Amino acid sequence: MTERRNLPIGIQTFEKIRVDNCVYVDKTQFVAELAKYKYSYFLSRPRRFGKSLFLSTLRSYFEGRKDLFEGLAISKLETEWKKYPVFYLDFNVGDFTTEEGFKKSLGLKLDEYEKIYGIRNPNATSPADRFSDLLKSAHEKTGLQAVILVDEYDKPLLNAMDEPNLVDRFRKILKSFYGVIKGEDAHIRFAFITGVTRLDKVSIFSDLNNLNDISLSREFTAVCGITQEELESNFVPEITNMSEDNEITKEECLALLKKNYDGYHFSQDTKTDVYNPFSLMNAFFNNSFGSYWFSTGTPTFLTKMMRNIDFDYTSLENEIEVGRRTMENYRLDSQNVLPMLYQTGYITIKQYEKAFDSFTLGLPNEEVKYGLYENLVPLYAGYNGKTDNIEVLNFLKELRAGKVNEFMERINNIFAAAPKQTNQKKYELNCQAFVWLIFKLMGEFVLCEVQNGKGKSDAVVWEKDAIYIFEFKMDKSAKEAMEQINSKDYPIAYKNDGRKIVKVAVNYSSSEERLTEWLIEN
Numbered sequence: 096m097t098e099r100r101n102l103p104i105g106i107q108t109f110e111k112i113r114v115d116n117c118v119y120v121d122k123t124q125f126v127a128e129l130a131k132y133k134y135s136y137f138l139s140r141p142r143r144f145g146k147s148l149f150l151s152t153l154r155s156y157f158e159g160r161k162d163l164f165e166g167l168a169i170s171k172l173e174t175e176w177k178k179y180p181v182f183y184l185d186f187n188v189g190d191f192t193t194e195e196g197f198k199k200s201l202g203l204k205l206d207e208y209e210k211i212y213g214i215r216n217p218n219a220t221s222p223a224d225r226f227s228d229l230l231k232s233a234h235e236k237t238g239l240q241a242v243i244l245v246d247e248y249d250k251p252l253l254n255a256m257d258e259p260n261l262v263d264r265f266r267k268i269l270k271s272f273y274g275v276i277k278g279e280d281a282h283i284r285f286a287f288i289t290g291v292t293r294l295d296k297v298s299i300f301s302d303l304n305n306l307n308d309i310s311l312s313r314e315f316t317a318v319c320g321i322t323q324e325e326l327e328s329n330f331v332p333e334i335t336n337m338s339e340d341n342e343i344t345k346e347e348c349l350a351l352l353k354k355n356y357d358g359y360h361f362s363q364d365t366k367t368d369v370y371n372p373f374s375l376m377n378a379f380f381n382n383s384f385g386s387y388w389f390s391t392g393t394p395t396f397l398t399k400m401m402r403n404i405d406f407d408y409t410s411l412e413n414e415i416e417v418g419r420r421t422m423e424n425y426r427l428d429s430q431n432v433l434p435m436l437y438q439t440g441y442i443t444i445k446q447y448e449k450a451f452d453s454f455t456l457g458l459p460n461e462e463v464k465y466g467l468y469e470n471l472v473p474l475y476a477g478y479n480g481k482t483d484n485i486e487v488l489n490f491l492k493e494l495r496a497g498k499v500n501e502f503m504e505r506i507n508n509i510f511a512a513a514p515k516q517t518n519q520k521k522y523e524l525n526c527q528a529f530v531w532l533i534f535k536l537m538g539e540f541v542l543c544e545v546q547n548g549k550g551k552s553d554a555v556v557w558e559k560d561a562i563y564i565f566e567f568k569m570d571k572s573a574k575e576a577m578e579q580i581n582s583k584d585y586p587i588a589y590k591n592d593g594r595k596i597v598k599v600a601v602n603y604s605s606s607e608e609r610l611t612e613w614l615i616e617n
Contacts, residue, residue, distance in 0.1 A: 097332045104376045107147035109155045113163045120325050120372075122149060123169035125318045126156050133240075135276055135286035137300070138318065139293050139310040140361070141440025143373035143388060145319040146289040147187070150246050153287055157181050157242040179284055180233035182208060182226075185246045191254040194264045198222065201272070205229065212236055223271040230275065230282040240284035243276060248299075249290035270299050276306075292438040311422065316362040320369035326352070333379035340382040351384050358459035360444040371440075374462060388440075389466035397439060398467075400432050402474045408528055409543055411467070414445050414457040422454055441467055468532050475528040476509050485509060487536040494537070494558060499597060499615050506530075507610040510603070526567040526601070530554045550583035561595040568602045573612040576600035 103117040112119050122145075129136060130153075140146050155163050159178035164170050184204055190196030201222045209225070214232040219225045233241045248269070255261040276286050293310065300306050309315045317325075327334075327349070338348035352370070356378065359369040377387035401408065421434055436442045437456055441463055446455040458464045472485055493502045506529070527543045531554060534541040540557040547555070547564070554565040564585050566576040577600035580586070586596045597617055604611040 097335055099336070100332060102333075102376050102380050103148075104373075104380055107151060109148060109151040110160070110163055112148075118329065120321055120329050121167050122152065122318060123156075123164060123167045124172075125149070125315060126152055127169045127172045128314075129153075129287070130156065130285065133284055135243075135283070135288075135306050137288045137290075137293075137306050137308045137310065138315070139290055139308075139438055140319045141371075141438070142291055143371070144440070145372050147185075147246050149319055150183075150244050150287065150289055153242075154181055154183050154244055157285065177239060179239050179242045180212070180237050181242045181244065182229070182233075183244045183246075186250040187247050189251070191251040191265070194261065194268075197251055197265055197268065201268070208233075221271065222268065223275050226272060226275045227279055230279045234282040240282055242284050243286040243288075245286075245288040247290055248273075248288050249292055253291065266299055273300055292435060311362050311419075313362040313364045316360070316364050316367055317369060319372075320359060320361075321372050321375060322370070323353075323357070323368055326370060326375070330375075330379065337379060337382050341384075352378065353460075355384050355460055355462045358443060359440070362444070363447040363449070365444060365446055371460075371462070386462050386466050388462060389470070397432070397435060397441070398470050398474055400435070401471065402528075404432060406432055408471065409531065411442070411458055411464075414455045415442075416448075416453055416455050419452050419454070465536060468535050472529065472532045472536070475532060487533060490533050491537045497561075499563075499599065503599070503601070503610070503613050503615075506533075511609040526603070527553050527565075530556070530565055545585075547583070547585040547588045550579070550585070552580065552583075552585045555585075558594075561597050562589050562592060563597045563599055565599045565601065568600075570605055571602055573600045573602045573614040576602060577614045577616065 101115060101117045103112045103119070106112055106115075106117060111117075126149075138146065138149075156169070156173075157177075157179045158181055159176045161170075161173075161176045164173075189200030191200070202225075205222060205225045208229050212229060212232045213236075214228055216225070216228050219228050230241050251265045251269070252262055255265060273288075276283060288306070293308075309318075321329075334345055334348055334352075338345045341348065343351075352375065353368075356374040357368050357370045359371065360367070361369065371388055374387045378384060400406075415433065417433055421431065422437060433442070433456065437444075441458070442456045443459040444454050445457040447453075448455070458467075469487075472487075476485060489505060490502060493499075493505065531541050531543050534556045541554060543554045544551050545555045552564050553567050554563075556563040556565070564580060566580050566585075568576045577598060580598050580600060586598065589596055595617060597615065599613060599615055601613045602611055603609070
Protein backbone atom coordinates (compact mmCIF):
# COMPACT_ATOMS: atom_id res chain seq x y z
CA MET A 96 0.00 0.00 0.00
CA THR A 97 1.36 3.42 -0.97
CA GLU A 98 1.72 6.23 1.55
CA ARG A 99 -1.52 8.02 2.38
CA ARG A 100 -1.71 11.56 1.00
CA ASN A 101 -3.31 14.60 2.62
CA LEU A 102 -6.89 14.65 1.34
CA PRO A 103 -8.86 17.90 1.81
CA ILE A 104 -11.87 16.39 3.57
CA GLY A 105 -14.07 19.17 4.92
CA ILE A 106 -11.53 21.85 3.90
CA GLN A 107 -13.21 24.61 1.89
CA THR A 108 -10.41 27.20 1.97
CA PHE A 109 -8.08 27.33 -1.03
CA GLU A 110 -5.27 28.88 1.01
CA LYS A 111 -5.34 26.08 3.60
CA ILE A 112 -5.32 23.39 0.90
CA ARG A 113 -2.26 24.92 -0.76
CA VAL A 114 -0.36 25.75 2.43
CA ASP A 115 -1.01 22.32 3.96
CA ASN A 116 -0.03 20.58 0.71
CA CYS A 117 -3.38 18.83 0.30
CA VAL A 118 -4.36 17.04 -2.90
CA TYR A 119 -5.90 19.70 -5.17
CA VAL A 120 -7.73 19.20 -8.45
CA ASP A 121 -6.79 22.26 -10.51
CA LYS A 122 -9.86 24.36 -11.36
CA THR A 123 -7.97 27.62 -11.86
CA GLN A 124 -8.52 27.59 -15.62
CA PHE A 125 -12.15 28.45 -14.81
CA VAL A 126 -11.01 31.32 -12.57
CA ALA A 127 -8.96 32.75 -15.44
CA GLU A 128 -11.87 32.45 -17.85
CA LEU A 129 -14.40 34.09 -15.52
CA ALA A 130 -12.08 36.87 -14.35
CA LYS A 131 -11.40 38.10 -17.89
CA TYR A 132 -14.67 40.03 -17.87
CA LYS A 133 -16.25 42.56 -15.54
CA TYR A 134 -19.37 40.46 -15.10
CA SER A 135 -21.63 39.33 -12.27
CA TYR A 136 -22.16 35.56 -12.14
CA PHE A 137 -24.53 33.13 -10.47
CA LEU A 138 -23.79 29.42 -9.97
CA SER A 139 -26.13 26.77 -8.57
CA ARG A 140 -24.74 23.43 -7.42
CA PRO A 141 -25.79 20.86 -4.78
CA ARG A 142 -24.33 21.01 -1.29
CA ARG A 143 -20.89 19.52 -0.70
CA PHE A 144 -19.95 19.95 -4.36
CA GLY A 145 -17.09 22.42 -3.95
CA LYS A 146 -18.87 25.77 -4.37
CA SER A 147 -17.25 27.21 -1.25
CA LEU A 148 -13.79 26.03 -2.33
CA PHE A 149 -14.18 27.59 -5.76
CA LEU A 150 -15.35 30.84 -4.22
CA SER A 151 -12.33 30.75 -1.89
CA THR A 152 -10.10 30.23 -4.93
CA LEU A 153 -11.60 33.35 -6.52
CA ARG A 154 -10.95 35.22 -3.29
CA SER A 155 -7.27 34.29 -3.21
CA TYR A 156 -6.91 35.22 -6.87
CA PHE A 157 -8.50 38.66 -6.51
CA GLU A 158 -6.47 39.30 -3.34
CA GLY A 159 -3.38 38.88 -5.52
CA ARG A 160 -2.05 35.77 -3.74
CA LYS A 161 0.28 34.75 -6.56
CA ASP A 162 2.27 32.49 -4.24
CA LEU A 163 -0.72 30.16 -3.76
CA PHE A 164 -1.11 29.52 -7.49
CA GLU A 165 2.41 28.42 -8.38
CA GLY A 166 2.33 25.42 -10.70
CA LEU A 167 -1.39 25.73 -11.42
CA ALA A 168 -3.01 26.49 -14.78
CA ILE A 169 -3.64 30.15 -14.02
CA SER A 170 0.04 30.81 -13.22
CA LYS A 171 0.75 30.61 -16.96
CA LEU A 172 -2.16 32.92 -17.84
CA GLU A 173 -2.06 35.76 -15.30
CA THR A 174 0.64 38.46 -15.24
CA GLU A 175 -0.78 41.37 -13.20
CA TRP A 176 -1.94 39.85 -9.87
CA LYS A 177 -3.68 42.96 -8.55
CA LYS A 178 -4.96 43.11 -4.98
CA TYR A 179 -8.63 44.12 -5.17
CA PRO A 180 -10.87 44.97 -2.20
CA VAL A 181 -12.77 41.70 -1.77
CA PHE A 182 -16.13 41.44 0.03
CA TYR A 183 -16.62 37.79 0.96
CA LEU A 184 -20.08 37.09 2.41
CA ASP A 185 -20.58 33.56 3.69
CA PHE A 186 -24.18 32.61 4.52
CA ASN A 187 -23.21 29.13 5.69
CA VAL A 188 -23.18 30.62 9.18
CA GLY A 189 -25.57 33.03 10.89
CA ASP A 190 -28.84 33.30 12.77
CA PHE A 191 -31.65 32.60 10.29
CA THR A 192 -34.42 31.88 12.79
CA THR A 193 -35.84 35.43 12.93
CA GLU A 194 -35.79 38.57 10.82
CA GLU A 195 -33.89 40.39 13.58
CA GLY A 196 -31.33 37.59 13.84
CA PHE A 197 -30.82 37.59 10.07
CA LYS A 198 -30.30 41.37 9.95
CA LYS A 199 -27.87 41.14 12.85
CA SER A 200 -25.87 38.36 11.16
CA LEU A 201 -25.69 40.38 7.94
CA GLY A 202 -24.76 43.48 9.94
CA LEU A 203 -21.86 41.70 11.64
CA LYS A 204 -20.44 40.76 8.25
CA LEU A 205 -20.59 44.40 7.19
CA ASP A 206 -19.04 45.53 10.49
CA GLU A 207 -15.81 43.75 9.59
CA TYR A 208 -15.45 45.63 6.31
CA GLU A 209 -16.44 48.97 7.81
CA LYS A 210 -13.47 48.60 10.17
CA ILE A 211 -11.18 47.98 7.20
CA TYR A 212 -12.41 50.88 5.11
CA GLY A 213 -13.11 53.26 8.00
CA ILE A 214 -16.69 54.14 7.26
CA ARG A 215 -20.00 53.98 9.09
CA ASN A 216 -22.62 56.46 7.97
CA PRO A 217 -25.14 56.83 10.85
CA ASN A 218 -27.85 57.53 8.29
CA ALA A 219 -27.21 54.24 6.54
CA THR A 220 -29.24 51.87 8.71
CA SER A 221 -30.28 49.12 6.31
CA PRO A 222 -27.82 46.41 5.17
CA ALA A 223 -28.29 47.60 1.57
CA ASP A 224 -27.37 51.23 2.37
CA ARG A 225 -24.33 50.17 4.39
CA PHE A 226 -23.18 47.85 1.61
CA SER A 227 -23.56 50.63 -0.93
CA ASP A 228 -21.42 53.01 1.15
CA LEU A 229 -18.78 50.31 1.60
CA LEU A 230 -18.37 49.71 -2.13
CA LYS A 231 -17.89 53.42 -2.79
CA SER A 232 -15.42 53.78 0.07
CA ALA A 233 -13.37 50.74 -0.94
CA HIS A 234 -13.08 52.02 -4.51
CA GLU A 235 -12.06 55.49 -3.31
CA LYS A 236 -9.44 54.24 -0.80
CA THR A 237 -7.81 51.55 -2.96
CA GLY A 238 -8.26 53.00 -6.40
CA LEU A 239 -9.63 49.63 -7.52
CA GLN A 240 -13.18 48.45 -7.99
CA ALA A 241 -14.51 45.92 -5.49
CA VAL A 242 -14.99 42.18 -5.87
CA ILE A 243 -18.15 40.66 -4.33
CA LEU A 244 -18.24 36.95 -3.47
CA VAL A 245 -21.42 35.52 -1.89
CA ASP A 246 -21.47 31.91 -0.69
CA GLU A 247 -24.81 30.06 -0.28
CA TYR A 248 -27.05 33.08 -0.85
CA ASP A 249 -30.13 30.87 -0.35
CA LYS A 250 -29.20 29.37 3.04
CA PRO A 251 -31.47 31.79 5.00
CA LEU A 252 -34.39 30.97 2.70
CA LEU A 253 -33.89 27.20 2.88
CA ASN A 254 -33.61 27.32 6.67
CA ALA A 255 -36.97 29.10 6.87
CA MET A 256 -38.83 26.92 4.34
CA ASP A 257 -41.42 25.86 6.92
CA GLU A 258 -42.28 29.51 7.66
CA PRO A 259 -43.50 31.25 4.47
CA ASN A 260 -43.88 34.66 6.17
CA LEU A 261 -40.28 34.56 7.35
CA VAL A 262 -39.13 33.54 3.88
CA ASP A 263 -40.92 36.59 2.44
CA ARG A 264 -39.19 38.90 4.92
CA PHE A 265 -35.80 37.36 4.17
CA ARG A 266 -36.50 37.68 0.45
CA LYS A 267 -37.19 41.42 0.75
CA ILE A 268 -33.95 41.99 2.67
CA LEU A 269 -31.93 40.02 0.14
CA LYS A 270 -33.57 41.63 -2.88
CA SER A 271 -32.66 45.09 -1.59
CA PHE A 272 -29.17 43.94 -0.63
CA TYR A 273 -28.35 42.35 -3.98
CA GLY A 274 -29.90 45.31 -5.80
CA VAL A 275 -26.79 47.22 -4.69
CA ILE A 276 -24.72 45.15 -7.15
CA LYS A 277 -26.55 46.81 -10.04
CA GLY A 278 -26.90 50.24 -8.42
CA GLU A 279 -23.19 50.50 -7.64
CA ASP A 280 -21.96 48.89 -10.85
CA ALA A 281 -19.36 51.64 -11.33
CA HIS A 282 -17.60 50.50 -8.16
CA ILE A 283 -17.63 46.76 -8.89
CA ARG A 284 -14.99 44.81 -10.80
CA PHE A 285 -16.50 41.33 -10.42
CA ALA A 286 -19.28 39.53 -8.55
CA PHE A 287 -19.92 35.83 -8.05
CA ILE A 288 -22.93 34.41 -6.16
CA THR A 289 -23.41 30.73 -5.31
CA GLY A 290 -26.31 28.72 -3.91
CA VAL A 291 -27.81 25.26 -3.83
CA THR A 292 -30.92 26.32 -5.72
CA ARG A 293 -32.30 28.91 -8.04
CA LEU A 294 -35.09 29.25 -5.49
CA ASP A 295 -36.94 32.51 -6.23
CA LYS A 296 -33.92 33.65 -8.20
CA VAL A 297 -36.09 35.78 -10.45
CA SER A 298 -37.74 37.72 -7.62
CA ILE A 299 -34.57 38.15 -5.54
CA PHE A 300 -32.37 39.18 -8.46
CA SER A 301 -35.08 40.77 -10.62
CA ASP A 302 -33.35 44.16 -10.52
CA LEU A 303 -29.99 42.61 -11.27
CA ASN A 304 -30.43 42.07 -15.00
CA ASN A 305 -26.68 41.87 -15.59
CA LEU A 306 -26.39 38.64 -13.55
CA ASN A 307 -25.02 35.85 -15.74
CA ASP A 308 -26.37 32.45 -14.67
CA ILE A 309 -23.75 29.84 -15.61
CA SER A 310 -25.46 26.96 -13.76
CA LEU A 311 -26.48 25.19 -16.97
CA SER A 312 -23.54 26.43 -19.04
CA ARG A 313 -21.75 23.73 -21.03
CA GLU A 314 -18.50 25.71 -20.65
CA PHE A 315 -18.64 25.49 -16.85
CA THR A 316 -20.21 22.06 -16.37
CA ALA A 317 -17.07 20.85 -14.50
CA VAL A 318 -16.33 24.02 -12.51
CA CYS A 319 -17.28 22.05 -9.37
CA GLY A 320 -16.97 18.33 -8.80
CA ILE A 321 -14.47 15.88 -10.33
CA THR A 322 -14.55 14.54 -13.88
CA GLN A 323 -13.50 11.03 -14.93
CA GLU A 324 -10.27 12.38 -16.40
CA GLU A 325 -9.51 14.32 -13.21
CA LEU A 326 -10.23 11.25 -11.09
CA GLU A 327 -7.89 8.98 -13.00
CA SER A 328 -5.07 11.52 -13.32
CA ASN A 329 -5.14 13.03 -9.80
CA PHE A 330 -5.92 10.02 -7.59
CA VAL A 331 -3.75 7.16 -8.81
CA PRO A 332 -2.34 6.39 -5.30
CA GLU A 333 -5.82 6.44 -3.73
CA ILE A 334 -7.28 4.16 -6.40
CA THR A 335 -4.36 1.77 -5.94
CA ASN A 336 -4.78 1.68 -2.16
CA MET A 337 -8.53 1.24 -2.37
CA SER A 338 -8.33 -1.63 -4.83
CA GLU A 339 -5.68 -3.40 -2.76
CA ASP A 340 -7.54 -2.90 0.52
CA ASN A 341 -10.78 -4.27 -0.97
CA GLU A 342 -8.99 -7.06 -2.87
CA ILE A 343 -10.31 -5.98 -6.25
CA THR A 344 -8.66 -4.84 -9.47
CA LYS A 345 -8.19 -1.16 -10.30
CA GLU A 346 -10.77 -1.55 -13.06
CA GLU A 347 -13.29 -2.97 -10.59
CA CYS A 348 -12.50 -0.16 -8.15
CA LEU A 349 -13.10 2.49 -10.82
CA ALA A 350 -16.36 0.80 -11.79
CA LEU A 351 -17.61 0.84 -8.18
CA LEU A 352 -16.59 4.49 -7.73
CA LYS A 353 -18.54 5.37 -10.87
CA LYS A 354 -21.57 3.35 -9.79
CA ASN A 355 -21.72 5.01 -6.37
CA TYR A 356 -20.53 8.61 -6.84
CA ASP A 357 -20.55 9.53 -10.54
CA GLY A 358 -23.34 10.35 -12.96
CA TYR A 359 -23.95 14.08 -12.42
CA HIS A 360 -24.47 16.38 -15.39
CA PHE A 361 -24.96 20.13 -15.07
CA SER A 362 -25.48 21.20 -18.66
CA GLN A 363 -26.41 19.98 -22.13
CA ASP A 364 -23.09 18.14 -22.11
CA THR A 365 -24.10 14.70 -20.84
CA LYS A 366 -20.85 13.11 -21.97
CA THR A 367 -18.88 14.80 -19.18
CA ASP A 368 -19.73 12.87 -16.03
CA VAL A 369 -19.08 14.64 -12.73
CA TYR A 370 -18.34 12.85 -9.45
CA ASN A 371 -19.44 14.09 -6.04
CA PRO A 372 -16.10 15.31 -4.61
CA PHE A 373 -17.11 15.01 -0.94
CA SER A 374 -18.10 11.37 -1.34
CA LEU A 375 -14.96 10.57 -3.33
CA MET A 376 -12.62 12.08 -0.73
CA ASN A 377 -14.32 10.16 2.07
CA ALA A 378 -14.34 6.91 0.09
CA PHE A 379 -10.60 7.25 -0.50
CA PHE A 380 -9.91 8.17 3.12
CA ASN A 381 -11.86 5.16 4.44
CA ASN A 382 -11.03 2.81 1.55
CA SER A 383 -14.72 1.93 1.63
CA PHE A 384 -17.64 2.44 -0.77
CA GLY A 385 -19.92 3.94 1.86
CA SER A 386 -22.73 6.50 1.81
CA TYR A 387 -21.10 9.80 2.76
CA TRP A 388 -23.12 12.59 1.15
CA PHE A 389 -26.31 11.74 3.07
CA SER A 390 -24.50 11.46 6.38
CA THR A 391 -23.92 15.24 6.30
CA GLY A 392 -27.63 15.96 6.46
CA THR A 393 -30.66 15.78 4.18
CA PRO A 394 -33.03 18.73 3.76
CA THR A 395 -36.15 17.43 5.52
CA PHE A 396 -38.33 20.07 3.85
CA LEU A 397 -37.66 18.35 0.51
CA THR A 398 -38.66 14.83 1.56
CA LYS A 399 -41.69 16.20 3.43
CA MET A 400 -42.70 18.10 0.31
CA MET A 401 -42.52 14.91 -1.74
CA ARG A 402 -44.86 13.18 0.70
CA ASN A 403 -47.26 16.10 1.12
CA ILE A 404 -47.87 16.57 -2.60
CA ASP A 405 -48.21 12.80 -3.18
CA PHE A 406 -45.13 12.81 -5.40
CA ASP A 407 -44.91 9.67 -7.50
CA TYR A 408 -41.85 8.20 -5.82
CA THR A 409 -41.79 5.28 -8.29
CA SER A 410 -41.12 7.75 -11.11
CA LEU A 411 -37.59 8.12 -9.74
CA GLU A 412 -36.87 4.64 -11.12
CA ASN A 413 -37.54 5.95 -14.61
CA GLU A 414 -36.39 9.05 -16.48
CA ILE A 415 -38.54 12.18 -16.47
CA GLU A 416 -38.56 14.75 -19.28
CA VAL A 417 -38.93 18.47 -18.49
CA GLY A 418 -38.44 21.75 -20.35
CA ARG A 419 -35.70 24.28 -19.65
CA ARG A 420 -38.15 26.62 -17.93
CA THR A 421 -38.91 23.94 -15.34
CA MET A 422 -35.20 23.44 -14.73
CA GLU A 423 -34.42 27.11 -14.25
CA ASN A 424 -37.27 28.32 -12.07
CA TYR A 425 -38.81 27.25 -8.80
CA ARG A 426 -41.47 28.87 -6.63
CA LEU A 427 -42.20 28.08 -3.01
CA ASP A 428 -45.88 27.52 -3.78
CA SER A 429 -45.17 25.18 -6.68
CA GLN A 430 -46.50 21.63 -6.65
CA ASN A 431 -43.68 20.56 -8.95
CA VAL A 432 -40.82 19.27 -6.82
CA LEU A 433 -38.61 18.22 -9.76
CA PRO A 434 -36.64 21.50 -10.03
CA MET A 435 -35.79 21.34 -6.34
CA LEU A 436 -34.79 17.66 -6.59
CA TYR A 437 -32.47 18.55 -9.46
CA GLN A 438 -30.97 21.64 -7.89
CA THR A 439 -30.29 19.88 -4.59
CA GLY A 440 -28.58 16.96 -6.35
CA TYR A 441 -31.09 14.14 -5.88
CA ILE A 442 -31.74 13.82 -9.60
CA THR A 443 -29.58 14.96 -12.48
CA ILE A 444 -29.60 15.51 -16.23
CA LYS A 445 -29.42 12.23 -18.13
CA GLN A 446 -30.09 13.47 -21.67
CA TYR A 447 -30.66 16.72 -23.54
CA GLU A 448 -33.01 17.03 -26.53
CA LYS A 449 -31.88 20.01 -28.60
CA ALA A 450 -34.93 20.05 -30.89
CA PHE A 451 -37.25 20.66 -27.93
CA ASP A 452 -34.74 22.28 -25.56
CA SER A 453 -35.76 19.67 -23.01
CA PHE A 454 -33.93 17.66 -20.37
CA THR A 455 -34.40 14.08 -19.22
CA LEU A 456 -33.85 13.73 -15.47
CA GLY A 457 -33.02 10.70 -13.35
CA LEU A 458 -31.15 9.46 -10.28
CA PRO A 459 -27.39 9.99 -10.67
CA ASN A 460 -25.94 7.03 -8.78
CA GLU A 461 -26.45 4.33 -6.15
CA GLU A 462 -25.41 6.50 -3.19
CA VAL A 463 -28.14 9.03 -3.94
CA LYS A 464 -30.75 6.44 -4.85
CA TYR A 465 -30.57 4.42 -1.65
CA GLY A 466 -29.88 7.44 0.54
CA LEU A 467 -33.03 9.16 -0.70
CA TYR A 468 -35.14 6.04 -0.26
CA GLU A 469 -33.82 5.60 3.27
CA ASN A 470 -34.85 9.15 4.15
CA LEU A 471 -38.32 8.69 2.66
CA VAL A 472 -39.11 5.46 4.53
CA PRO A 473 -39.86 6.98 7.98
CA LEU A 474 -42.00 9.73 6.43
CA TYR A 475 -44.23 7.23 4.66
CA ALA A 476 -44.38 5.16 7.84
CA GLY A 477 -45.94 8.21 9.52
CA TYR A 478 -42.92 9.78 11.21
CA ASN A 479 -41.92 13.40 10.69
CA GLY A 480 -38.20 12.66 10.77
CA LYS A 481 -35.70 9.84 10.64
CA THR A 482 -36.19 7.04 13.16
CA ASP A 483 -33.98 4.20 14.30
CA ASN A 484 -37.00 1.89 14.54
CA ILE A 485 -36.74 0.99 10.86
CA GLU A 486 -33.87 -1.38 10.18
CA VAL A 487 -34.07 -2.66 6.62
CA LEU A 488 -31.71 -5.55 7.30
CA ASN A 489 -34.27 -7.14 9.64
CA PHE A 490 -36.95 -7.03 6.94
CA LEU A 491 -34.56 -8.66 4.50
CA LYS A 492 -33.61 -11.48 6.88
CA GLU A 493 -37.22 -12.33 7.67
CA LEU A 494 -38.40 -12.38 4.09
CA ARG A 495 -35.41 -14.40 2.88
CA ALA A 496 -36.27 -16.95 5.59
CA GLY A 497 -39.88 -17.05 4.39
CA LYS A 498 -41.12 -15.51 7.66
CA VAL A 499 -43.87 -13.42 6.10
CA ASN A 500 -45.86 -13.21 9.34
CA GLU A 501 -42.86 -11.83 11.22
CA PHE A 502 -42.29 -9.43 8.34
CA MET A 503 -45.83 -8.10 8.74
CA GLU A 504 -45.47 -7.91 12.53
CA ARG A 505 -42.46 -5.64 12.07
CA ILE A 506 -44.41 -3.37 9.73
CA ASN A 507 -47.28 -3.31 12.22
CA ASN A 508 -44.99 -2.27 15.07
CA ILE A 509 -43.66 0.62 13.01
CA PHE A 510 -47.08 1.91 11.99
CA ALA A 511 -48.45 1.45 15.52
CA ALA A 512 -45.73 3.65 17.00
CA ALA A 513 -46.12 6.42 14.42
CA PRO A 514 -48.55 9.39 14.45
CA LYS A 515 -51.95 8.22 13.31
CA GLN A 516 -53.74 8.76 10.01
CA THR A 517 -57.46 8.61 9.29
CA ASN A 518 -57.53 9.50 5.61
CA GLN A 519 -58.12 6.20 3.83
CA LYS A 520 -56.67 7.15 0.46
CA LYS A 521 -53.65 8.74 2.11
CA TYR A 522 -53.12 5.69 4.30
CA GLU A 523 -53.25 3.25 1.38
CA LEU A 524 -50.81 5.40 -0.60
CA ASN A 525 -48.46 5.56 2.36
CA CYS A 526 -48.65 1.79 2.82
CA GLN A 527 -47.79 1.29 -0.83
CA ALA A 528 -44.91 3.73 -0.59
CA PHE A 529 -43.57 2.22 2.61
CA VAL A 530 -43.59 -1.34 1.24
CA TRP A 531 -42.13 -0.20 -2.09
CA LEU A 532 -39.30 1.69 -0.38
CA ILE A 533 -38.53 -1.14 2.05
CA PHE A 534 -38.23 -3.63 -0.78
CA LYS A 535 -36.17 -1.23 -2.89
CA LEU A 536 -33.74 -0.81 -0.02
CA MET A 537 -33.63 -4.58 0.28
CA GLY A 538 -32.65 -4.72 -3.37
CA GLU A 539 -35.81 -6.38 -4.61
CA PHE A 540 -37.92 -5.68 -7.69
CA VAL A 541 -41.19 -3.99 -6.67
CA LEU A 542 -44.03 -2.20 -8.43
CA CYS A 543 -47.15 -0.47 -7.11
CA GLU A 544 -50.63 -0.17 -8.60
CA VAL A 545 -49.86 -3.11 -10.90
CA GLN A 546 -52.41 -4.05 -13.56
CA ASN A 547 -53.06 -7.76 -12.97
CA GLY A 548 -56.00 -9.86 -14.09
CA LYS A 549 -59.14 -7.73 -13.70
CA GLY A 550 -57.75 -4.91 -11.61
CA LYS A 551 -54.74 -3.24 -9.97
CA SER A 552 -52.95 -4.77 -7.01
CA ASP A 553 -51.50 -2.33 -4.48
CA ALA A 554 -47.98 -3.75 -4.63
CA VAL A 555 -46.12 -6.66 -6.21
CA VAL A 556 -42.66 -7.75 -5.06
CA TRP A 557 -40.39 -10.11 -6.98
CA GLU A 558 -38.08 -12.01 -4.60
CA LYS A 559 -35.62 -14.77 -5.50
CA ASP A 560 -37.93 -17.65 -4.62
CA ALA A 561 -41.34 -15.97 -4.41
CA ILE A 562 -43.61 -13.26 -5.77
CA TYR A 563 -45.56 -11.30 -3.15
CA ILE A 564 -48.88 -9.65 -3.99
CA PHE A 565 -50.04 -7.04 -1.43
CA GLU A 566 -53.50 -5.54 -1.02
CA PHE A 567 -54.20 -2.90 1.68
CA LYS A 568 -57.56 -1.93 3.20
CA MET A 569 -58.56 0.54 5.89
CA ASP A 570 -61.44 -0.07 8.32
CA LYS A 571 -62.58 -3.11 6.37
CA SER A 572 -61.09 -6.58 6.73
CA ALA A 573 -58.19 -8.68 5.58
CA LYS A 574 -60.72 -11.16 4.28
CA GLU A 575 -62.18 -8.51 1.99
CA ALA A 576 -58.69 -7.61 0.77
CA MET A 577 -57.95 -11.29 0.04
CA GLU A 578 -61.27 -11.70 -1.77
CA GLN A 579 -60.27 -8.79 -4.00
CA ILE A 580 -56.94 -10.45 -4.82
CA ASN A 581 -58.72 -13.67 -5.73
CA SER A 582 -61.81 -12.28 -7.44
CA LYS A 583 -59.74 -10.03 -9.67
CA ASP A 584 -57.30 -12.88 -10.24
CA TYR A 585 -54.16 -10.84 -9.52
CA PRO A 586 -51.90 -13.94 -9.50
CA ILE A 587 -52.78 -14.99 -13.05
CA ALA A 588 -50.01 -12.89 -14.58
CA TYR A 589 -47.38 -14.95 -12.72
CA LYS A 590 -48.77 -18.49 -12.98
CA ASN A 591 -46.03 -19.55 -15.43
CA ASP A 592 -43.19 -17.78 -13.58
CA GLY A 593 -42.17 -20.83 -11.57
CA ARG A 594 -41.75 -18.97 -8.27
CA LYS A 595 -44.09 -19.40 -5.32
CA ILE A 596 -46.89 -16.82 -5.27
CA VAL A 597 -47.66 -15.37 -1.84
CA LYS A 598 -50.82 -13.27 -1.37
CA VAL A 599 -50.77 -10.81 1.55
CA ALA A 600 -54.05 -9.09 2.47
CA VAL A 601 -53.86 -6.33 5.09
CA ASN A 602 -56.35 -4.22 7.05
CA TYR A 603 -55.63 -1.13 9.14
CA SER A 604 -58.07 0.02 11.82
CA SER A 605 -58.24 3.78 12.31
CA SER A 606 -60.02 3.31 15.66
CA GLU A 607 -57.41 0.89 17.01
CA GLU A 608 -54.63 2.77 15.20
CA ARG A 609 -52.79 -0.33 14.02
CA LEU A 610 -52.83 -3.17 11.53
CA THR A 611 -55.54 -5.33 13.04
CA GLU A 612 -55.18 -8.32 10.77
CA TRP A 613 -53.55 -9.77 7.75
CA LEU A 614 -53.99 -12.97 5.83
CA ILE A 615 -51.23 -14.83 4.01
CA GLU A 616 -51.97 -17.40 1.34
CA ASN A 617 -49.49 -19.32 -0.82
